[in-house]
Amino acid sequence: MLNGYGSTILDGAWLTLILALTSMAVAIVLGLLGAAFRLSPIKWLALLGETYATVIRGIPDLVLILLIFYGGQDMVNRLAPMLGYDDYIDINPFIAGVFTMGFIFGAYLSETFRGAFMAIPKGQAEAGAAYGMNGMQVFFRILVPQMIRFAIPGFTNNWLVLTKATALISVVGLQDMMFKAKSAADATREPFTFYLAVAALYLVLTSVSLLALRYLEKRYSVGIKAADL
Amino acid sequence: MIFDYTVIWENLPLYISGVGVTLKILLISLACGLALAIPLGLMRVSKSPLVNFPAWLYTYVIRGTPMLVQLFLIYYGLAQFEAVRESVLWPYFSSATFCACLAFAINTSAYSAEILAGSLKATPHGEIEAAKAMGMSRFKLYRRILLPSALRRALPQYSNEVIMMLHTTSLASIVTLIDITGAARTVSSQYYLPFEAFITAGLFYLCLTFILVRLFKLAERRWLAYLAPRKA
Numbered sequence: 001m002l003n004g005y006g007s008t009i010l011d012g013a014w015l016t017l018i019l020a021l022t023s024m025a026v027a028i029v030l031g032l033l034g035a036a037f038r039l040s041p042i043k044w045l046a047l048l049g050e051t052y053a054t055v056i057r058g059i060p061d062l063v064l065i066l067l068i069f070y071g072g073q074d075m076v077n078r079l080a081p082m083l084g085y086d087d088y089i090d091i092n093p094f095i096a097g098v099f100t101m102g103f104i105f106g107a108y109l110s111e112t113f114r115g116a117f118m119a120i121p122k123g124q125a126e127a128g129a130a131y132g133m134n135g136m137q138v139f140f141r142i143l144v145p146q147m148i149r150f151a152i153p154g155f156t157n158n159w160l161v162l163t164k165a166t167a168l169i170s171v172v173g174l175q176d177m178m179f180k181a182k183s184a185a186d187a188t189r190e191p192f193t194f195y196l197a198v199a200a201l202y203l204v205l206t207s208v209s210l211l212a213l214r215y216l217e218k219r220y221s222v223g224i225k226a227a228d229l
Numbered sequence: 230m231i232f233d234y235t236v237i238w239e240n241l242p243l244y245i246s247g248v249g250v251t252l253k254i255l256l257i258s259l260a261c262g263l264a265l266a267i268p269l270g271l272m273r274v275s276k277s278p279l280v281n282f283p284a285w286l287y288t289y290v291i292r293g294t295p296m297l298v299q300l301f302l303i304y305y306g307l308a309q310f311e312a313v314r315e316s317v318l319w320p321y322f323s324s325a326t327f328c329a330c331l332a333f334a335i336n337t338s339a340y341s342a343e344i345l346a347g348s349l350k351a352t353p354h355g356e357i358e359a360a361k362a363m364g365m366s367r368f369k370l371y372r373r374i375l376l377p378s379a380l381r382r383a384l385p386q387y388s389n390e391v392i393m394m395l396h397t398t399s400l401a402s403i404v405t406l407i408d409i410t411g412a413a414r415t416v417s418s419q420y421y422l423p424f425e426a427f428i429t430a431g432l433f434y435l436c437l438t439f440i441l442v443r444l445f446k447l448a449e450r451r452w453l454a455y456l457a458p459r460k461a
Contacts, residue, residue: 058438059431060396062403063410067431070423160293167295171403178297185305192306199294199302206293 002197005184009194012177013201019097019176020163020205026102027162031109036139038114049110056107061165068100069093069172093174101169105162112154117143119150149220156213160206167202177201236420237429240412247412248433254398254408257330259391262337269338270345271371284342291339296397299336304328304404329401337394344390348383349375381452388445392438399434409433 002009037049056064073091080089120143128138170178181198185191272284291299307313307322321327352375360374402411413430417423450457 055435058435060399060410060434062396062399063413063427063430063434066410066414066417066423067427070417071427072424074421074423164295167297168400170297178295182301190309192302192309195298195302195306199290199298202295202298203290203293 002184002193003188003190005180005188005194006197009177009180009184009197009201012175012180013205015094015174016163016166016176016178017205019094019101019169019174020159020166022098023101023105023166024159024162026098027105027109027158030102030106031113032144034106034110035113035117038110039117053107053110056104057111061104062168062171064104065097065100065168065172068103069096072096093169093172097166097169097172097174101162101166104165105158108158108161109155112151112158113147115154116147116150120146149217149224152213152217152220156210156217159209159213163205163209164202232425233422234425236416236422237425240416243407243412243415244409244429244433247407247409247430248437250401250406250411251395251398251408251437254326254330254333254401254406255395258333258337258398259394261330261334262341262394265334265338266341266345267376269342270349273342273346274349288339288343291336292343296332296336296400297403300329300332300400300404303332325401325404325406329398329404329406333394333397333401336397337390340390340393341387344383344386345379348379348386351382352379382456384445384449384453388442388449391445392441395437395441396434 034049034052037045038053040046040049069091073089073096076089076091080086124142124146125138128142133141166176167178170176170182173179177198181194185194188194269284269287272280273288275281275284303322304325313319313322356374356378357370360370365373398408399410401408402414405411407415409430413426416429417426420426
C-alpha cells in the first residue's frame with residue numbers, strides 16, 4: 001500500500017494518537033487548575049489564571065510550539081551552566097510536544113471548565129458545605145462530577161482542535177504521521193497521494209472521536225430531562 | 230545578562246513588514262472565505278438533501294482535517310499532477326502567497342458557513358411568518374429578513390473565527406512566507422536567539438488579537454445594540 005510507505009505512516013498515526021491522548025491528559029490537569037484558579041476568591045490566584053488563559057489563547061499555536069521547543073531548549077542550555085551543568089541538554093521532541101500541547105490546550109480547557117463549573121446551581125455546593133464537607137471534598141465530590149456533563153460539548157471541540165494541532169509538532173521534528181508523510185512525499189515525489197492519505201487518517205480520527213464523545217454526552221445526561229422546544 | 234534584545238530591536242523593520250504580510254493574507258482569505266460561506270451556509274439550512282449534503286460533506290471534511298495538511302495538499306500536492314503544472318493556472322499554484330490564501334479561504338469558509346447556518350436556524354419564527362404574511366418572495370425573504378439579521382447575530386461567533394484565522398496565518402511561515410512568524414524564524418536562525426525572536430512574535434500576535442477583539446466589540450455595539458442587555 002502507498003508504495004510500501006503505508007506501514008510507516010500508520011506507525012506515525014499511532015504516535016499522533018498517543019501524542020494527542022497524553023497531551024490531553026496534561027491539558028485536563030492544567031485546565032482544572034486554571035479553572036479553579038480563575039474561580040478562586042483569592043485575587044492574585046484569579047489574576048494568575050486569567051493571565052494564563054488570555055495570553056496563551058492570544059498567541060498562535062505554531063508560535064508557542066516554536067517558542068517552547070526552540071526557545072525552551074535554548075533557555076535550558078543558557079541557564080544550566082549557571083547551575084554548574086556544562087553538557088548540552090537535548091530535549092526529547094515527544095516530551096517537549098506533550099508539554100507544549102498540554103500547556104496550550106490547558107488554557108482553552110480552563111475556559112471550558114470555568115463555564116461548566118459556573119453552570120452548576122449554587123445550591124449544590126452549599127448543600128455540600130451544609131453536610132460538613134471541606135472545600136476539596138465539595139470540589140471533587142460535588143462539583144467535578146456534575147461539571148463533566150456541562151463541559152462535554154466544549155471539551156469535544158477542544159479535543160478536535162488539539163488532535164488537528166498535533167500536525168504542527170511535525171514542524172519541530174517529531175516523527176508523527178505528518179512528518180512520515182513528508183518524508184515519503186519527498187522520496188517518491190507524490191506529495192498529493194501521501195498528504196491525502198494523512199487527511200483521510202485525520203478524518204477517521206476526528207469522526208471516531210465525535211461518535212465516542214456523543215455517546216459519552218448521552219451517558220452523562222442520563223436522568224436529565226431535556227426541554228422540548 | 231541572559232536576554233539579548235538589541236538584535237530584536239535592529240530587526241524590528243522585518244517584524245513590521247511581517248505584520249503587513251500577516252494582515253494581507255488574513256484580509257484576503259477572510260474576504261474570499263466569507264463570500265464562499267454565504268452560499269454554503271444557505272445550502273446548509275436547506276431541507277432538500279440534494280442541496281444540503283454536498284455542503285455538509287464539504288464543511289465536515291474541511292473541519293475534520295488539520296489546516297497544515299490542507300495547505301500542504303494545495304502547495305506541494307497539486308504539483309504532483311502534470312495537468313496542473315502545464316495549465317495556465319500554474320503561475321498561481323506555484324506561488325506560496327496564492328496557495329496560502331486559497332487554503333486559508335477554503336478553511337475559514339467551512340467554519341463560517343457552519344456559524345452562519347446556526348445563526349440562520351436561530352431566526353425567530355415570527356420574523357419569517359411576518360415576512361410571508363407581507364407577501365415576500367423567498368428571495369426577498371432571504372435578502373431582507375433572514376440574511377441581515379443572521380449575519381448580525383453571527384458576529385460574536387464570527388469574531389472568534391477571525392481570531393482563529395489570525396493565528397492560522399502563522400502557518401504561512403511554513404511555506405516560506407515572511408509573515409510575523411516567518412520574521413521570527415529568520416531572526417531565530419540568523420542569530421540563534423530563538424527565545425527572544427519567538428517571544429517578540431508572540432507579543433505582536435497578542436497586540437493584534439487585542440485590537441481585533443476591540444474592533445469586534447465596537448462592531449457589536451453598532452450592529453447588535455438591540456440585543457444588548459437593558460441598562461438599569
